[in-house]
Amino acid sequence: MIIPKNSEEIELMRESALVVSKTLGMIAKEVKPGVTTLQLDKLAEDFIRSEGAIPGFLGLYDFPNSLCMSPNAQVVHGIPNDQPLQEGDIISIDCGAIKNGFYGDHAYTFPVGEVDKETSELLRVTKESLYKGIKEFKIGNRVGDVGYAIQKHAEDHGYGVVRELVGHGLGRTMHEDPEMPNYGKRGRGKKFVEGMVVAIEPMINMGTKSIKQLKDGWTILTRDGKPSAHFEHDVALIDGKPQLLSTFEYIYESLGIENDEEREFKK
Template sequence: MIIPKSEEEIELMRESALVVSKTLGMIAKEVKPGVTTLELDKKAEEFIRDHGAIPGFLGLYDFPNTLCMSPNAQVVHGIPNNKALEEGDIISIDCGAIKNNFYGDHAYTFEVGEVSKEVKQLLEVTKASLYKGIEQFKQGNRIGDVGFAIQKHAEKHGYGVVRELVGHGIGKTMHEDPEMPNYGKRGRGKRFVEGMTVAIEPMINLGTKRVKQLPDGWTILTADMKPSAHFEHDVALVNGEPKLLSTFDYIYEALGITSNEENQFKF
C-alpha cells in the first residue's frame, strides 16, 4: 500500500535525507587510497549521531554496520572491512539515517584517485540515468515510466541494468510500497499519487546485468566481476512534480565540483 505524506511529513523527511546528504559530503573528503571502508563507516556513525539522528542501516535486517560499502564489482550491500582502498578503485557508498521517525536513504559512487575513462563513463551514465528516472516521477505517470527511462539510457551505452535489486517507497520504514525497478515498460505499473515519497536508485553494471551473492548473505557482485555503479536520491511528488529530499551538493562542495543537475528538482 502506497503511503502518501503530508507537507509537514515531507519536510520532516527532507531533514532526515539531509543528514544522509551531509554524511556523504563528509565522507567525500575521506575517500582516498589507503583508507579502509571500516574507518569510513566509523566516521559516518559518529557524524550521524552528532547530528541528532540514528544510523538507519545499523541493525536493519541484522546488517552489521552504518554504511553499505561496495567497491568495484560489488553492486550493493558490501560490508565495511579493514581492506584499504586503492588508486583507481570506485566505491559505492549507501547511507541511511533516522530522524523525526523518518528514514533518509541515498547513495553515491566515488572515484578513488584517478579511474579509467571506461569506469568514469559508467559513473557518469549511471548518474544521468538517475535523473532521467526522476524526471518521469510526476503526476499522470506510472512506475514503468521511471524504469523505462533509466533502462533506456543505460542500455544505450551497452551497460547491464540489475533486475534483482530495485528502488522503493520510503517513510517511517526503510522499504515501503511501491517497488521502483530500474527497468520497465512505459505506462505500466501503479500510478503515482501526490505526496508519494520514493528512493530511486539505478544499479548499473559495466558488463552483464547478472549478479551473484557472497556467502556473507549481503554482498552482491556482478556475475562477470566487472565494475558496477550506484546512485540514489529520495524524491517526493509535490504539486505533481518530483522534488528532491536529498542532495549531492555537499559531496560536490567537498570535491570541488560545479553542477546544476539538481536545479529543476529543488523545492
C-alpha cells in the same frame, strides 16, 4: 499500499535525507587510497549521531554496519572491512539515517583517486540515468515510466541493468510500496500519487546485468566481475512534480565540483 505524506511529514523527511546528504559530503573528503571502509563507517556513524539522528542501516535486517560499502564489482550491500581502498577503485557508499521517525536513504559512487576512462563513463551514465528516471516521477505516470527511462539510457550505452534489486517507497520504514525497478515498460505499474516519497536508485553494471551473492548473505557482485555503479536520491511528489529531498551538493562542495544537475528538482 502506497503511503502518501502530508507537507509536514515531507519536511521532516527532508531533514532525514539531508542528514544522509551531509554525511556523504563529509565522507567525500575521506575517500582516498589507503583508507579502509571500516574507518569510513565509523566516521559516518559518529557524524549521523552528532546530527541528532540514528544510523538507519545499523541492525536493519541484522546488517552489521552504518554504511553499505561496495567497491568495484560489488553492486550493493557490501560490508565494511579493513582492506584499504586503492588508486583507481570506485566505491558505492549507501547511507541511511532515521530522524523525526523517518528514514533518509542516499547513495553515491565515488572514484578513488584517478579512474580509467571506461569506468568514469560508467559513473557518468549511471548518474544521468538517475535523473532521467526522476524526471518521469510525476502525476500521470506510473512506476514503469521511471524504470523505462533508466533502462533505456543505460542500455543505449551498452550497460547491464540489475533486475533483482530495486528502488522503493520511503517513510517511517526503510522499504515501503511501491517497488521502483530500474527497468520497465511505459504506462505499466502502480500510478504515482501526490505526496508519495520514493528512493530511486539505478544499479548499473559495465557488463552483464547478472549478479551473484557472497556467502556473507549481503554482498552482491556482478557475475562477470566487471564494475558496477549506484546512485540514489530521495524524491517527493509535490504539486505533481518530482522534488529532491536529498542532495549531492555537499559532496560536490567537498570535492570542489561545480554542478547544477539538481536545479530543476529543487524546492
